[in-house]
Amino acid sequence: MIAEAYAYGMKMHEGQLRSSGEPYFNHPIAVALLLAEQKLDDASIITALLHDVIEDTGSTWSEIASRFGNEVATLVDGVTKLTNLELSSKDNAQADNFRKLLMAMSKDVRVLLVKLADRLHNMRTIRHLRPEKQKRKAHETMDIFAPLAGRMGMQWMRDELEDISFRVLNPDGRKSIIRRFIKMRSESGDVIARITEDIRTVLKQANVEAEVFGREKKPYSIWRKMEEKNESFSRLSDIYGFRIITNSPVDCYLALGAVHKRWAAVPGRFKDYISQPKSNGYRSIHTTVSGRDGKRVEIQIRTHEMHTVAETGVAAHWSYRDGVRFENPFAVDPFKWLATIAERFEHGEDSQDFLEHVKMDMFQDQVFCFTPKGMVVKLPRGATPIDFAYAIHTRIGNSCVGAKVDNSRVPLWTKLRNGQSVEIIRAEGQRPQATWEDMVVTGRAKSAIRRSLRDERKATWIRLGREIARVALSRVGKESTDKALDTAARRLSLNDRDDVLAGLGSAELTGHDLVGALYPELLRDNVLPTLDDNASPVVIGLESGQEGRPAPCCNPIPGERIVGIATRGKGVMIHAIDCAELVEVEDEPVRWLDLRWGPGHDRADHEVRIEMIMANGTGVLGRICTLIGEQRANIVDIRFLDRKPDYFRLFIDILVRDMEHLTNVLTAIDADSDIAEVHRHRAAAPVQNRTTTD
CATH class of the missing domain: 3.30.460.10 (Beta Polymerase, domain 2)
Known part of the structure; x- marks a missing residue:
């Protein structure tokens, strides 16, 4: 079968050349030789000889299966898919592709063994590639394939892959080390x-x-x-x-x-x-x-x-x-690690977290610590008592309030050393802190902490979202009931009403989205008060036929002194008298119009954006939203700019009657002890260009 695969591969790659100018089939032969030196099975060696035929020739899975069996065809197909993954990408695609790589390995780890041998031979001949491609492949090898080889226990291969990559990425540094050895x-x-x-x-x-x-x-x-x-x-x-x-x-x-x-x-x-x-x-x-x-x-x-x-x-x-499987008593089951990884990240981890945690698991050396009862806990180098707690059980990690190492109380950020005895101090009701994420090094601990913080934030968002839903639906004469929210969840393709409320509270959804999901006809009939792009505010001073629109840079509201600037094709843009944009037209007095607000602005339909910095505490945002409602201003949108362990910075878009109304709202918010700063924000981008309004 190996001889037949050799002949078939040579025929399929006939006439193809590598970057060095040598026949392409020399590469599959070299990969097969690497696997033969490791005494791998026939299927792996045949796969090595054929690993590029599907990608680079007219061969198909069916043809390989008919000639060499389904096992070989599946292995060749797996290697082809790994080859097509762009693992060196710097965005989320790298994380997604790395996840796919590990999943492919979990089906048959021999796919990875062939791919590692393929990468090793390509690195040995990397000098024939363009310099920029050499660096890209070297980075990819250093980030992904070398640590994977190490995690699979193939230290000799990891050493060589790293050394070749080092020669490409830092040739001067490598030469310096070699010169010192010679000296x-x-x-x-x-x-x-x-x-x-x-x-x-x-x-x-x-x-x-x-x-x-x-x-x-x-x-x-x-x-x-x-x-x-x-x-x-x-x-x-x-x-x-x-x-x-x-x-x-x-x-x-x-x-x-x-x-x-x-x-x-x-x-x-x-x-x-x-x-x-x-x-x-x-x-x-x-x-x-x-x-x-x-x-x-x-x-x-x-x-x-x-x-x-x-x-x-x-x-x-x-x-x-001699053709017989050799059972090494010290060899581990190659699937155990992959099963552990799959189990660890099955609870909604995103791809970037997955990549980060698996890299940690591949790179870190280990320390061995003991529980008070003598059980050994394996942890990566640099692990802290919080990592230790989560390694035992997520519940113990979540409720950790302190730790003793060798019977002495230590800070939770203490790095553990080999042989230490660790006792975790717990308290019911304790929840993980945001700062813990920077203290831990294990993927399990980071994942559990993020999940807990996410659940806690979701509870806050649900409380806030309930108020936003009530206000949004009451404005169209409807009531926010559980049945209405369940219906909205189905229409918005969300799991349940809690997802709807959390979306509203986190500003991923708006009241406009909620009303649109339940009562789309109301939106078509313009029942909802919105800031229409083409609406002309009632102002005095416009000439007959002129159309006035609030300028997005300052978005003036009744109570502010205003001025009109005539624009070609856009009618008159209405600015607040202190708008910074007016400097650009101060030398063109012919374009200026003296305007003032007319009577009749008693409806809260002028949209204003306020910016605030508030403490990150339970119930704070909900209390602020209640304050805004008590001042008879409606919330249109909420957008978070910064989320820190101790504070949030955010935009809240509200509808007000005039400047006096806005001042009352800002005063009420500013009086709250958890508000560090609040002020009106002059939009850097046009308010009316937002994709959603309430």
Whole structure:
């Protein structure tokens, strides 16, 4: 089957060339070779040979299925769909596409293994692309594919993908690291060979049979440590890495004892991932010691089986030996993480949150903390007691009011360390605070906090929306009943009446929308008082046949001194006498008309926008809306400009009779203790151009 796939792929790609000028089919061969080196199954290798035939040739899913079976056809189709995702997009499409990528993986993780091998070979030959495309692909690889390879446990692939991307994105930085390595070797000789021999001697004396390997860290790994620790190259302590590969877990601990007996361990640099494996199946002991000449060196100790998982990760779950599936006892089920991710974000998370949280889950290292009863809780590096609380249960996180770490009370923003015991202090009735979102690092905690805050805001919006609905319907002689709101929900394609009220309270809907959904004929008959674009206010001073319209820049109302400016084709624009726009026509007195308001303006049908800054507290906005109603002014629209943990800044459009009426409204609002500032807002954009009015 592999030979047939080879022949079929070569035939389909015949005559096609890569950017380098070489035959295109060299690429599928290289991808298949990468998977064969990882001892993957036949279907994966065949998929690698055919992974571009649907996209780049005349081949179809049906033809591949008839020749190679449905399994291969489905895998090829999955890889094709991943290839077509624009993962490097900077807008929400990146998040949506990343979600699709993970969902495709969840059906068969081999799709991802083929795609990662495809990306690795493309990165190895990236120099043949245009510079701008190289940078785009490098950013995409650094953001998405390298951490995905790491999360799947394929550390060797992650290292190479990051290093190639680093070479494209920061060639000078990479060259600087390499030059320093060369200089260091010339000054101190082959340190790796000497330390490797020292470790072998120590293990032999302890009767531990093991293999020992040494290496310099990758340039990007060194650069990242320099950035994280804000240290120069010369001050970094762990630029060398050594691995001890033993025959059994017992030998791992014997080797650890021998190493620590010979060299001093560096405090705080010990991690036992054998007793507490990482979630991607990684097992190893990490320790840093002061070795030869006082140089700090990092040593990893693991068994051969653990080493296989550490190198190939999820691929170890699919590996074959002599055609027989090889079950590695240390390989994790590749679907567990995907199932956890899918479960975590099933409660209405938007795509941007999904991307943010999955990236966190891929990038973060782990710390292990304990509950007072001794249960181990795995958290990412930088996690706080709030993350700990949500990791146990959402209910515990929501009701958290404090924490004790190792029996000492600590602030909730404290970063937890390995081995600490954490006790959460709770209080019934406590709700998550908006500031918590900046304190936590886990996707689970962020998601729960946002959901709780959203639910709390929705309750406030519903209370406010109920008042807006009452006012809007009363103006057309109708009553706001539950049945009416249920009917509006169906007409507006919303779930229920609460969604209608929340939409009104959050300014996503207006009273105009509500009335239009229930009584569209009333809108057609112009029953609702609106500010008609073509309506002429009753003013004195217009000549016969002239049409006057309020200028959108100042939107004058009765009680203000006004002036008319004649405009070609637009009649007369009526401005307040203090309007800043009048400066532009002060040298054209012939266009000016002396106007004043006529009698009869006793209806509240002049629209004014007020801007206010108010405390973010329960019931504040509802109270302000009640104040406006008590002053016999109607709310037309509400729009939030800023939502902060302690205050809101918003626009409220209201209908008033005149300046005296507006002054009364502003005075009543300003007297409220939760209002920091309130004033009339001269619209920067034409008020009459709004898409909705009440």
